[in-house]
Amino acid sequence: MDQRRLLLLGLLRLRRMHGYQLGEIVDRDLSYLADFKRPTAYHLLHQLLLEGLVQEQRERQGERPERRVYSVTPAGEEEFFRLLQLQLSSYQPGYSPGAAGLLFLEALEPQQAAHCLEQQLQGLEKTLALLRQAAPTHGHERGGYALGFILARMEAEHRYLQGLLAEFREKVR
Incomplete structure (x- = not known):
């Protein structure tokens, strides 16, 4: 659709x-x-x-x-x-272009992997900050439910990537 x-x-x-x-x-x-x-x-x-x-x-x-x-x-x-x-x-799965890279993450040295994850997190955090700024101005009558949904998905992705980054930083030590 x-x-x-x-x-x-x-x-x-x-x-x-x-x-x-x-x-x-x-x-x-x-x-x-x-x-x-x-x-x-x-x-x-x-x-x-x-x-x-x-x-x-x-x-x-x-x-x-x-x-x-x-x-x-x-x-x-x-x-x-x-x-x-x-x-x-209906449920429609969202495909993330970054997921294909995660499939092969261990092909990189732990330090390289951690560096790449840090960069991805920085980009995600910038986008999250922009959307969080927009959230208060978007009441439910103007996209608030949709924006809340997108924010929840991105915040879950953020938590996952933070945990993965911590795992690879630990491998560097």
Whole structure:
């Protein structure tokens, strides 16, 4: 299931938006949920339009150029609820690119392994800090459940990597 379709339909259910607004939200607010870039959002928006799940209206504000504003159609509403229920009722494993490296971690000397784990932890800690800063501003009505879920997964990963690092530091001694 493509969660990006769910995200776009859900955002457009909240309010009508022009493509640039939608792209801004995708870039700024949704990076922790999916690998979702602005060009992908525009492409998917076009697909949703062709499928009749969103509609387009042209609007002009003052002297500004005309722009396209998108909203969800009744068929889009149905698809949104279908995707929402499907995603919430099924488990989808998350694959971590770092896990493949952990499979072969013992191929490195303990000191090298510890160094690599330290670097990975530093990157994870930076990301955790950014998301924790965002957490208080995202109430449950604005992504709080999703952000809480992502934070819990990342914190579990952090604890695991800390324990693994301690194990390899002990081997260096």
